[in-house]
Amino acid sequence: MKRIWTTELAQHTGQRIRLLGWLHRLRRLSNVSFLILRDAKALAQVVVEEPALVERLAQLHHESALAVEGLVVAEPQAPGGIEIRAPRVEVVSAASAPPPFDLFRPSIKAQLPTILDHAPVALRHPRQRAMFRISSAATAGFRQTLRGLDFVEIHTPKIVGAATESGANVFAIDYFGRSAYLAQSPQLYKQIMVGVFERVFEVGPVFRAEPHDTPRHLNEYVSLDVEMGFIHDHRTVMDVLTWVIRGMIEAARDEASDAISLLGATLPDVPPEIPSIHFAEALEMIYQETGQDARREPDLAPEHERWLGEWAQKSHGSDFLFVVGYPMVKRPFYTHPDPRRPAYSNSFDLLFRGLELVTGGQRLHRHEDYLSALASRGMSADPLRWYLEAFEHGMPPHGGFAVGLERWVARLVEAPNIREAALFPRDLNRLAP
Amino acid sequence: MKRIWTTELAQHTGQRIRLLGWLHRLRRLSNVSFLILRDAKALAQVVVEEPALVERLAQLHHESALAVEGLVVAEPQAPGGIEIRAPRVEVVSAASAPPPFDLFRPSIKAQLPTILDHAPVALRHPRQRAMFRISSAATAGFRQTLRGLDFVEIHTPKIVGAATESGANVFAIDYFGRSAYLAQSPQLYKQIMVGVFERVFEVGPVFRAEPHDTPRHLNEYVSLDVEMGFIHDHRTVMDVLTWVIRGMIEAARDEASDAISLLGATLPDVPPEIPSIHFAEALEMIYQETGQDARREPDLAPEHERWLGEWAQKSHGSDFLFVVGYPMVKRPFYTHPDPRRPAYSNSFDLLFRGLELVTGGQRLHRHEDYLSALASRGMSADPLRWYLEAFEHGMPPHGGFAVGLERWVARLVEAPNIREAALFPRDLNRLAP
Numbered sequence: 124m125k126r127i128w129t130t131e132l133a134q135h136t137g138q139r140i141r142l143l144g145w146l147h148r149l150r151r152l153s154n155v156s157f158l159i160l161r162d163a164k165a166l167a168q169v170v171v172e173e174p175a176l177v178e179r180l181a182q183l184h185h186e187s188a189l190a191v192e193g194l195v196v197a198e199p200q201a202p203g204g205i206e207i208r209a210p211r212v213e214v215v216s217a218a219s220a221p222p223p224f225d226l227f228r229p230s231i232k233a234q235l236p237t238i239l240d241h242a243p244v245a246l247r248h249p250r251q252r253a254m255f256r257i258s259s260a261a262t263a264g265f266r267q268t269l270r271g272l273d274f275v276e277i278h279t280p281k282i283v284g285a286a287t288e289s290g291a292n293v294f295a296i297d298y299f300g301r302s303a304y305l306a307q308s309p310q311l312y313k314q315i316m317v318g319v320f321e322r323v324f325e326v327g328p329v330f331r332a333e334p335h336d337t338p339r340h341l342n343e344y345v346s347l348d349v350e351m352g353f354i355h356d357h358r359t360v361m362d363v364l365t366w367v368i369r370g371m372i373e374a375a376r377d378e379a380s381d382a383i384s385l386l387g388a389t390l391p392d393v394p395p396e397i398p399s400i401h402f403a404e405a406l407e408m409i410y411q412e413t414g415q416d417a418r419r420e421p422d423l424a425p426e427h428e429r430w431l432g433e434w435a436q437k438s439h440g441s442d443f444l445f446v447v448g449y450p451m452v453k454r455p456f457y458t459h460p461d462p463r464r465p466a467y468s469n470s471f472d473l474l475f476r477g478l479e480l481v482t483g484g485q486r487l488h489r490h491e492d493y494l495s496a497l498a499s500r501g502m503s504a505d506p507l508r509w510y511l512e513a514f515e516h517g518m519p520p521h522g523g524f525a526v527g528l529e530r531w532v533a534r535l536v537e538a539p540n541i542r543e544a545a546l547f548p549r550d551l552n553r554l555a556p
Numbered sequence: 557m558k559r560i561w562t563t564e565l566a567q568h569t570g571q572r573i574r575l576l577g578w579l580h581r582l583r584r585l586s587n588v589s590f591l592i593l594r595d596a597k598a599l600a601q602v603v604v605e606e607p608a609l610v611e612r613l614a615q616l617h618h619e620s621a622l623a624v625e626g627l628v629v630a631e632p633q634a635p636g637g638i639e640i641r642a643p644r645v646e647v648v649s650a651a652s653a654p655p656p657f658d659l660f661r662p663s664i665k666a667q668l669p670t671i672l673d674h675a676p677v678a679l680r681h682p683r684q685r686a687m688f689r690i691s692s693a694a695t696a697g698f699r700q701t702l703r704g705l706d707f708v709e710i711h712t713p714k715i716v717g718a719a720t721e722s723g724a725n726v727f728a729i730d731y732f733g734r735s736a737y738l739a740q741s742p743q744l745y746k747q748i749m750v751g752v753f754e755r756v757f758e759v760g761p762v763f764r765a766e767p768h769d770t771p772r773h774l775n776e777y778v779s780l781d782v783e784m785g786f787i788h789d790h791r792t793v794m795d796v797l798t799w800v801i802r803g804m805i806e807a808a809r810d811e812a813s814d815a816i817s818l819l820g821a822t823l824p825d826v827p828p829e830i831p832s833i834h835f836a837e838a839l840e841m842i843y844q845e846t847g848q849d850a851r852r853e854p855d856l857a858p859e860h861e862r863w864l865g866e867w868a869q870k871s872h873g874s875d876f877l878f879v880v881g882y883p884m885v886k887r888p889f890y891t892h893p894d895p896r897r898p899a900y901s902n903s904f905d906l907l908f909r910g911l912e913l914v915t916g917g918q919r920l921h922r923h924e925d926y927l928s929a930l931a932s933r934g935m936s937a938d939p940l941r942w943y944l945e946a947f948e949h950g951m952p953p954h955g956g957f958a959v960g961l962e963r964w965v966a967r968l969v970e971a972p973n974i975r976e977a978a979l980f981p982r983d984l985n986r987l988a989p
Contacts, residue, residue: 281761
């Protein structure tokens with residue numbers, strides 16, 4: 124008998140089918156019992172009338188793996204309007220202990236650290252795993268959009284001989300007796316690859332040894348990286364990012380709508396053109412409207428990002444806002460200045476509902492500009508010689524961006540802690556599971 | 557004027573178009589010169605008659621980035637039957653030095669270490685980059701096939717608290733003062749995720765601190781990992797692998813046929829059913845046919861893999877051969893034994909043209925079986941407690957496999973050294989670029 128998914132039941136009404144999944148719950152009522160079977164996709168209600176079978180199921184711990192054959196019947200009172208009757212149940216793999224918490228309740232009744240400690244079980248909860256359906260869909264949408272725009276997928280090394288972004292916050296490795304580091308980003312490599320494929324993207328882990336224990340930080344996360352050449356300036360990159368964000372949202376809608384609604388999230392609309400505001404203008408406006416004077420600050424405070432998010436919503440009806448032209452002083456050495464206002468950069472942040480979601484911009488492309496930028500920051504060019512070689516050989520104007528996957532998903536569903544969007548998060552204290 | 561790719565020229569015959577790319581070569585003949593422009597996809601021949609322009613181009617180093625506008629003309633004598641005439645050339649970014657080797661020759665005239673040292677330039681060579689078009693296509697085919705079979709993409713941590721496969725050959729990290737390691741594979745995590753999504757896959761880096769300097773080893777590579785539940789035994793996994801291999805080859809054919817032919821490679825056909833042979837039978841046959849007695853060996857010697865590859869070709873007309881039932885003694889602790897012959901395992905290797913390409917099999921799924929397997933190997937269960945928790949809660953029979961991406965591409969195009977299939981390979985001595 125062909126096995127089907129619980130989500131396919133409606134197409135098989137009146138037929139006997141086979142389901143494979145886990146004993147999510149057994150509800151024993153006086154004259155009938157309900158076995159709730161969870162498979163990888165959803166739940167199914169199985170009506171159990173035979174007393175011997177009820178007894179047999181009652182002996183099993185929750186989460187035992189089962190094969191259930193039965194008749195699919197339309198039943199308006201059942202969840203989803205469908206139930207399975209006259210079941211035959213085979214125990215595929217009996218659980219040897221009860222789960223550390225009830226997985227059948229609407230949400231897990233435990234604190235986040237306990238949930239994370241027991242991730243192998245907790246991730247089976249429909250709400251928990253919904254996050255990772257969205258994550259899988261978003262990644263697919265990211266890739267599909269970029270492949271449609273002739274971007275080539277690359278894989279760059281995570282073990283590197285020199286820190287990518289700065290010497291701070293890198294994890295050190297013993298590499299056959301030599302010093303090496305975990306890559307903080309694929310930045311330098313993706314720029315090199317612009318000389319090869321003009322347009323590249325990478326989905327891969329990045330590592331930040333930031334000793335912060337906050338709901339917003341992970342020490343390892345998945346970075347969705349893009350880099351492209353022959354751009355006009357950072358605005359060309361912003362156009363591509365707009366397409367990419369739209370593709371990621373579309374994919375979540377197409378492939379993970381059940382997960383989205385289970386988590387009570389609302390997918391945002393991406394306006395035809397995302398509004399944008401210059402960094403200096405933004406601070407001036409905040410000063411005019413609120414009296415808070417941050418006009419000499421090099422970055423936006425979280426409260427000002429929130430304020431701008433509300434402003435974008437009010438004045439443009441948009442969940443998204445580009446802030447462009449951040450001061451050069453806070454941006455990394457490869458940042459391209461604004462030719463007309465060199466204290467500001469050709470860079471941007473994309474705010475989503477008042478929170479920074481993506482950082483990107485135009486990079487330097489002339490070899491001599493790199494040498495000056497490094498010198499003026501007191502950085503040595505020598506450890507970067509291999510990278511700088513690319514710029515001696517005709518690197519076009521280029522730029523790109525990076526989206527943190529966990530951050531994107533967490534913000535989309537408004538999860539209070541980013542750890543909920545990582546299967547097995549790594550933080551200051553957490554190395555297992 | 558709209559920019560087009562060099563591969564789109566034929567559709568624009570008679571029109572003026574704009575190309576963006578690199579000065580691949582300038583051929584000066586007595587009465588006409590040819591500028592060969594390379595973009596991310598291919599080459600275009602630009603006819604330059606104006607002496608001042610020829611002089612201007614001759615001043616530029618190869619690899620300078622250019623924008624070329626001109627008229628597309630069908631010309632049977634031109635490569636591909638198309639050339640650009642009456643060009644206007646704008647220098648987008650002049651190279652400041654000549655390339656370390658000629659990129660316009662059919663292949664780079666330098667030894668592999670020199671090529672790898674100068675990867676930022678070498679990767680621009682059409683042959684070099686062709687490898688990574690195939691790689692990008694193969695990865696896309698891998699994902700597409702699995703998504704079509706309801707597999708969910710996951711991302712598991714690369715920083716781990718305990719070695720995945722064994723205590724040997726792991727890179728150690730200083731994790732905020734604690735010991736941690738780089739993951740040798742996502743094995744333990746992908747198994748856990750079978751309890752969540754039943755079917756999962758991951759594309760990500762893995763790290764092996766093997767101190768071998770051979771043409772077959774990389775210390776960091778991209779692993780294409782699959783794991784699935786509710787299987788009958790390893791043969792269910794072999795069926796999925798057959799689909800996946802077929803999908804990867806189809807994708808290379810659809811998306812990277814130019815790259816395949818540039819490298820002179822031939823894509824294999826995957827037979828409807830890949831032939832398979834038991835490990836013990838294979839050694840017996842080798843003994844009968846060659847007199848070489850390896851019947852007490854726990855693994856296949858490379859020469860025996862080659863012999864079997866030829867045998868599969870001769871007797872089944874297949875580039876592929878499954879060898880099943882490797883002895884338990886050489887397989888990792890999570891390997892499921894063959895219930896009928898417990899000294900042999902429910903595992904397989906897939907040989908491709910006489911070389912091992914994929915390893916996979918059925919895993920243990922009962923908690924008590926893990927405890928015995930670990931105890932009989934003298935391994936402590938304690939560092940794996942977080943992993944073993946999954947098996948207390950109804951883990952169905954499951955299995956999976958892993959394909960090394962670089963190995964797959966290298967073998968497909970018969971590259972003599974696997975380093976050619978890694979953008980920026982990591983080996984015993986190489987940490988940069």
